[in-house]
Amino acid sequence: MADEIRIQDPDLLQELEQARGTPVYKLIKRHVEQVQQRRNETAARQAALTPIRRRREQARDVITSAELKHEERYHLHSVLAMCGLPYRRPPNDVTDYVREYGRNSLVIQAGYLKDPLTGRMIRQGLPYGPKARLLMLHICTMALRQNSPQIEIADSMSAFIHDLGFQVTGGEKGTINLFKEQLHRLAAAHMQIGLWQGDRSTTINSQPIEAFDIWLPREPEQKMLWSTTLHLDQKFYNSLKEHALPVDIRAIRSFANSAKQIDIVLWLAYRLRGVERPYEIKWNVLREQFGASVARLRKFKESFREDLEAVMEVFPQLPVKITERGLCLMPCDVESLFVTPKKLLS
Secondary structure, rough: OOOOOOOOHHHHHHHHHOOOOOOOOOHHHHHHHHHHHHHHHHHHHHHOHHHHHHHHHHHHHHHHHHOOOOHHHHEEEEHHHHOOOOOOEEEEOOOOEEEEOEEEEEEEEEEEEEOOOOEEEEEEEOOHHHHHHHHHHHHEEEEEHHOOOOOEHHHHHHHHHHOOOOOOOOOOOOOHHHHHHHHHHHOOOEEEEEEOOOOOOEEEEOEEHHHHHOOOOOOOOOEOOOOOOEEEHHHHHHHHHOOOOEEEHHHHHOOOOOOOHHHHHHHHHHHHHHOOOOOOOEEEHHHHOOOOOOOOHHHHHHHHHHHHHHHHHHHOOOOOEOOOOOEEEEEOOHHHHHHOOOOOOO
């Protein structure tokens, strides 16, 4: 028949072969053809997507259908979820970064690391971009999992890079060096975390990574090897245990190329926890949070809409709505959106 579907998937071929010669062969054949057609349509649609959009769709399908495993539950200090790092590489002469959001503040100052080759202290610059966020998420999670401010990190780092969807490549522009650069910047950075709770304010002066070893390279093409062990500052570690925000790494993985989209997911995961009735956040507040460097409000609105649409590809049930005045947050069971799997769609 002209419209007959060619069966090509091994499991469907096997099912059809097992039914051959039985009274229900025609019924099974029709069913197998329908399944093959749906698979072909899905494959064609996936092939037409960009790799980033394909990754988001795959993340949505996994989150809505699979149980969250223990190793997929990550954590980040809630202040870092609300007051994100710089999106892009700051100029070399910029050494301070200040962010404030509501009751919380974050100040980051660039620091130095001792070069094992020359023995000199080298300024590292401010941490920035998606890789710094992903590394901080990894570091906070490892500390809580190991129940210690001392983290064994070397064996897990390459696996973590690979699990995020990045190829683990060497060389000057390879992913290993790109993650190393951000790890060195984080290790050298000094942070002040400000918490305000009504009639009491707390300022935590910390260098989150208190001690960090850098070894001489074993191969000529490698500039530095990362530490086998990190030592977190005890004050930062204690604060992390008290203010840890749970995160589904399966979702974050799909936004690994966008610092702003990571920030939107983390910010919503925190903000939606306290929403008891519809609450509108004005455009000027959103721009201060996600686009302070964007001069024109109209341009910021366009980019924010695009980023929110990308987030909603992974979280289609997200209880938010863009209005003329800003973004409206609505009450929800935030655990069902960001941490535990959503109910299966019928």
